[in-house]
Amino acid sequence: MANLGCSALSPQPSALLTQPIAILGGTFDPVHNGHLRVAWEAGEALDAEVRLMPANVPPHRSAPVASAAQRVALLRAALAGQSRLQLDERELRRDAPSYTVETLREMRVEFGEDRPLILLIGADAFAGLPSWREWRALFGLAHIAVLTRPGHGVDVPAELHAEIAPRRVESARVLSESAAGMIWRLPVTPLEISASAVRALLAQGREPRWLVPDALFADPELLEPYRRAAQPSALSPQP
Numbered sequence: 337m338a339n340l341g342c343s344a345l346s347p348q349p350s351a352l353l354t355q356p357i358a359i360l361g362g363t364f365d366p367v368h369n370g371h372l373r374v375a376w377e378a379g380e381a382l383d384a385e386v387r388l389m390p391a392n393v394p395p396h397r398s399a400p401v402a403s404a405a406q407r408v409a410l411l412r413a414a415l416a417g418q419s420r421l422q423l424d425e426r427e428l429r430r431d432a433p434s435y436t437v438e439t440l441r442e443m444r445v446e447f448g449e450d451r452p453l454i455l456l457i458g459a460d461a462f463a464g465l466p467s468w469r470e471w472r473a474l475f476g477l478a479h480i481a482v483l484t485r486p487g488h489g490v491d492v493p494a495e496l497h498a499e500i501a502p503r504r505v506e507s508a509r510v511l512s513e514s515a516a517g518m519i520w521r522l523p524v525t526p527l528e529i530s531a532s533a534v535r536a537l538l539a540q541g542r543e544p545r546w547l548v549p550d551a552l553f554a555d556p557e558l559l560e561p562y563r564r565a566a567q568p569s570a571l572s573p574q575p
């Protein structure tokens with residue numbers, strides 16, 4: 337009888353060591369199903385572990401409504417019960433503002449030179465990449481997956497176009513075979529959900545059911561910071 341061993345049934349340590357890590361940064365104030373769905377689809381498409389990385393918002397930018405600890409509690413509740421999406425708190429542990437280039441340098445030290453790191457960036461944010469600190473250094477540290485609506489291209493300024501043209505690849509497999517430097521367009525299911533709209537509903541005393549995971553309602557304290565906040569409505573603009 338053929339011996340299947342365990343290799344066909346369980347991942348080998350070497351496979352785990354080289355599994356890509358994808359990173360979705362944001363404020364997550366609060367996390368919602370738009371974030372989770374896009375992270376999930378990227379994880380499946382890239383066969384990656386996805387890290388949701390809440391940002392340490394610098395003092396000169398408008399502060400999140402919830403504290404870092406409250407945003408982390410919401411993320412923990414949202415991510416419970418599955419392992420593909422993970423919470424990564426490294427940027428919150430830093431006192432300084434979160435620059436992506438610094439975060440990726442830290443991750444390179446932690447995960448080594450060979451592990452594929454993939455930055456997930458929405459198409460709009462990607463077009464603004466040249467304003468990011470040391471933006472050209474990003475390509476030496478990670479791949480970039482540009483999240484787009486199905487059927488839509490990515491419009492970029494000329495400066496960025498020159499840099500990315502030779503880096504474009506058509507298949508996710510290429511990203512898993514090298515550590516950094518490629519750009520791939522990832523069409524994702526568009527969900528018109530924003531944290532601002534979720535905050536506005538809560539501030540009006542309404543429930544953002546089905547816009548955020550059910551787990552966020554399990555403990556009433558989790559969404560309480562937004563119920564208390566008097567927010568200008570993002571849903572119905574004032575005349």
Ligand code: ATP
Binds near residue numbers: 374
């Ligand atoms: P806000 O409404 O407060 O500006 P947000 O909903 O855009 O917040 P962020 O925490 O700023 O949430 O977003 C983190 C990341 O998730 C960003 O890369 C953003 O482009 C992406 N993202 C946010 N909402 C969606 C969505 N509905 N679908 C896909 N990606 C999203």
